[in-house]
Amino acid sequence: MKKSNVLVSAPGKLMLFGEHAVLYGNPCIVTAVDQRVYVNVEKVGGESIKINAPELKIDNYSIKVSDLGGVDYPKEVKFVLKAIEVFFKKYKIVSGLKIDTKSDFSSLFGFGSSSAVTVCMVKALSEIFDIEVDNKSLFDICFKVVLEVQGVGSGFDIAAAVWGGTIYFVRGGKVIKPLKISRLPLVVGYTGIKADTTTLVQKVAKLYKSHEKKIGEIFASIRVIVEKAKIALENTDYLKLGELMDENQKLLEDLSISSIELGSLTKAARRAGALGAKLSGAGGGDCMVALANKSKTAKIREAIEKSGGVIIDVKFNTEGVRIEK
Template sequence: MRRIVEVSAPGKLMLFGEHAVVYERPCIVTAVDRRLVVRTSLYPGNKLILNAPDVGINGYESEISRLGRNENLPKGVRFVEQSVVNFFDLYNVSSGVKIETESGFSSEFGFGSSSAVTVATIASLFEIFQMSATKKEIFDLSYKTVHNIQGLGSGFDLAAAIWGGTLYFVTEGKIIEPLEVESLPLVVGYTGIKADTPTLVRKVAELRKTNPKTIEAIFNSIEAVVDGAKMKIKGSDYVGLGELMNENHKLLKSLGVSSLELDTLVKAAREGGAYGAKLSGAGGGDCMIALVPKNRRNEVENAIEDKGGKVIKVGLNAEGLKVEK
C-alpha cells in the first residue's frame, strides 16, 4: 500500500437546468479552475485523523467505528467522515487513515466544495489502498455519500468534480456526456449572500407536492432550454445561448428560488451589454453568470460591481479529478 496520496478535484458552476435536474431532467454544468486537494495517508490503529483548516478543523480524531454519528460537525467534515464510512463498509478494509484537506476556493461562493471534497476523499482512499476504480464507480459511491448527508440531490456537481470539462448531465448520472467547448465568455458575479442549497431544494420539492402540474410544466420548459443550450454551445451561438440564459432565469424565478440581489445583478449585467444572464446554482444567493461579448466584458463587470456584486475570476472547462502524487 502507498504511504501517502494527494488527489484534487475542481469546483463547478451550473450553466443551465438548476432544480429540474433533481427530477429526471438534464442540466449543463462546467468545472471551474478552483481545486480542492485531499492528502491521505495510512495511520496506525483504527482512527480517522482529520485536518481541514478551511472549515476550522485541526487534529480532529474519531474511531472509524464511531464515524458519522455527530451531526453537529461542520458539513465539510461530515462529508469526509461519511466517505470513509461508505468506502470501508463497501470494501471491508481495516486501517486508520489521516486525511488533510486544502481548498483553493471558499465554500461561500457555491462552487461545490462539499462535492469536491467527497469525490477527492473517495478517490484518495481507492489510491491509498491500491484499488482500481472507474469514474462511474467513484461517482456512485460519492452520490451515495452525499445522499447520506443531505438527502435530495442529483449528482451533477459530483460529475463535474470527476469528469471535469463541460457536461450534459441527467439525474443520478443516467447520462454524463462531455461537451466540446472551446471557451464560454462568462462573467461570474457573487451576491455576497451564502445560499442554503438543501433548504431551497426542499422548498421546490414542497411546491411540486402542492402544485404538481404547474411545477412539472416549468421543469419541462427548463428541459427544453437545456436541450436548446446544448445545441447553441456546440454551434458557438452566443446570442442564442444568451437568450436561453434569460429564459432559464425567468423559469427559475417562477419557482421562487431567485432573490432581489440575484435579480439586481442579472438585470445590471444585461443592461451592461451581456448576451444574457441568470442565477447559477440553487438560488437565494451565491452567484449569477452572464454571457458577454468580448468587447463588453469590462462594462458588464463594472455594472455588476456598481450594484454591490463581486466579480469572481474563474476559468471554466477545467480538468476533473486528478491524482497529484
C-alpha cells in the same frame, strides 16, 4: 501499486442550465471551474482517523475507525468521514488515516465544495488501498455518500468534480455526457449571500406538490432550454446561448427561487451588454453568470460590482479529479 500517501484535487462547479428541474429527472448542464479542493491522505498505523482542515477551523479532529457510522459527525467534516465510512464498509478495510484538506475557494460561493471533497477523498482512498475505481464507479460511490449525508441530490456537482469539462447530466448519473466546447466567455458575480440550498429545494418541492401542473410545465420548459443550450454550446452559438440564459432565468424567477440581489446583478449585466445572464445554482444567493462579448467584458464586470456584486475570477470547462502527487 499501493501508496502510503497521496494528494488529490478536484474542481468546483457552476450550473449553467437546468437548476431544480434536474431533481425531477430533467437534464442539466454543468461546468467545472478552476477553483479546486485538495485532500492529502496518508495511511498510518493504528485505527485512528485524524483530520486537519484549517479553512474549516478543524484542528487535529480524531475518530476511531470502529466509531464510523456510530456517532454524529461534526458538520465541517461530515462528507470526509462519510466517504471513509462508505469506502471502508464497501471494501472491508480497517486502517488509520491522516487527512489534510485545503481549498482554492470559499464554501460560501456555492461551487460545490462538499462534492469536490468527497470525490477527492474516495479517489485518494482507492489509490492508497490499490482498488481500481473508474469514473462511473467513483461517481456512484460519491453519490451514495452525498445522499447518505443530505438525503437528497442529483449528483451533477459530483459529475463535474469527477469528469471535469462541461457536462450534460441527468439525475443519478443516468446520462453523463461530456460536451465538446472550446471556451465559455462567462463573468461570475457573487451576491455576498450564502444560499440555503436545502430550504430552496424544499420550497420548490412544496410548490410542485401544491401546483403540480404549473410547476411541471415550468420544468418541461427548462428541459427544452437545456436541450437547445446543449446544441448552442457545441456550435459556439453565443447569441442563442444568451437568449436561453435569459429564458432560463425567467423560469427560475417563476419558481420563486431568485432574489432581489440576483435580479439586480443579472439586470445590470444585461444593461451593460451581456448576451444573457442568470443565477447559477440553488438561487436565493450565491452566484450569477453573464455571457460576455470580449469587448463588453470590462463593462459587464463593472456593472455587476456597481450593483453590489463581487466578481469571482474563474476559468471554466477545466480538468476533473486528478492525482497531484
